Amino acid sequence: MDVINFYGYNFRWLNLLDLAIVIFLIIQLYRLLKGSLAFNIFLGLLCIYAAYFLVRALKMPILTNVLQNFINVGLIAIIIIFQPEIRKFLLVLGKKTPLSKDSFLTKLFLPDRFKSYKEEEHIINEIITAIGHMAASQTGALIVLATTYRVKFDTASSIPIDGNVSAKLIESIFEKNAPLHDGALIIVGNKILAAKVILPLSENPNLPTRIGMRHRSAVGITEHSDNLAICVSEERGTISYAEDGILTQDVSLEELKVKLYETLVEGL
Numbered sequence: 042m043d044v045i046n047f048y049g050y051n052f053r054w055l056n057l058l059d060l061a062i063v064i065f066l067i068i069q070l071y072r073l074l075k076g077s078l079a080f081n082i083f084l085g086l087l088c089i090y091a092a093y094f095l096v097r098a099l100k101m102p103i104l105t106n107v108l109q110n111f112i113n114v115g116l117i118a119i120i121i122i123f124q125p126e127i128r129k130f131l132l133v134l135g136k137k138t139p140l141s142k143d144s145f146l147t148k149l150f151l152p153d154r155f156k157s158y159k160e161e162e163h164i165i166n167e168i169i170t171a172i173g174h175m176a177a178s179q180t181g182a183l184i185v186l187a188t189t190y191r192v193k194f195d196t197a198s199s200i201p202i203d204g205n206v207s208a209k210l211i212e213s214i215f216e217k218n219a220p221l222h223d224g225a226l227i228i229v230g231n232k233i234l235a236a237k238v239i240l241p242l243s244e245n246p247n248l249p250t251r252i253g254m255r256h257r258s259a260v261g262i263t264e265h266s267d268n269l270a271i272c273v274s275e276e277r278g279t280i281s282y283a284e285d286g287i288l289t290q291d292v293s294l295e296e297l298k299v300k301l302y303e304t305l306v307e308g309l
């Protein structure tokens with residue numbers, strides 16, 4: 042009953058489900074890796090798997106043996122090589138579980154679901170004021186808002202601040218001749234944690250070629266962690282933000298405000 046006959050081959054429904062799940066996982070992996078350097082490694086691994094099945098079907102014992110051993114050791118290599126991508130995949134998966142912070146169940150049963158968001162609104166207003174002034178005066182800036190996970194950065198080159206978020210403080214840090222204006226400013230909760238932070242540069246070859254290091258590092262810091270990075274271009278005075286490795290350029294202050302609400306208020 043549960044066996045299907047297809048051109049003389051017998052399949053069970055579970056075999057089809059098995060195949061569908063594998064195809065689904067390969068498509069998800071493809072979407073996750075597309076555009077990154079890891080994508081070429083992924084294609085290389087797929088070729089090795091295809092070669093393995095081919096030589097096995099052709100009954101070539103030595104090559105089958107060699108490729109089989111390579112695949113066995115390869116599993117550990119895959120975990121090491123794809124560690125950032127696996128992290129990102131699990132992060133996305135975790136966001137969609139019934140107990141994640143933005144799930145319906147969590148919002149329903151969270152004891153402080155009616156709390157007011159005065160503090161977050163204050164932070165948003167201060168950031169928007171600073172970004173507005175810096176965009177108008179074409180002052181280059183890069184701000185990272187670390188949301189769920191503590192952002193990891195090179196503490197050796199950065200300067201710890203630990204000050205309350207305020208427009209004046211942000212603007213004075215990015216003042217063109219100020220000693221801390223280079224690099225990124227990190228905000229965690231209601232605190233400016235550090236300035237002059239060097240961020241990892243994105244290696245995504247699909248980013249627009251005209252963007253420089255500031256925008257590329259904004260993308261880089263959001264590729265493997267749950268952060269929002271905001272840039273003001275010194276060259277053009279435009280505002281952009283990066284999230285999940287995607288750069289949205291030339292946004293208005295209103296659009297940025299909506300994004301900040303989504304990140305700091307709705308994401309709670």
Ligand SMILES: Nc1ncnc2c1ncn2[C@@H]1O[C@H](COP(=O)(O)OP(=O)(O)OP(=O)(O)O)[C@@H](O)[C@H]1O
Pocket residue numbers: 181182183222223224225238239240241242251252253254255256257258273274275276277
């Ligand atoms: N890895 C990095 N991490 C943080 N900030 C960086 C990094 N690399 C460069 N920057 C910042 O970017 C500035 C240089 O920006 P660059 O002109 O290359 O980029 P851009 O994206 O074209 O920005 P803009 O439009 O403001 O010119 C540097 O002065 C420094 O403050």
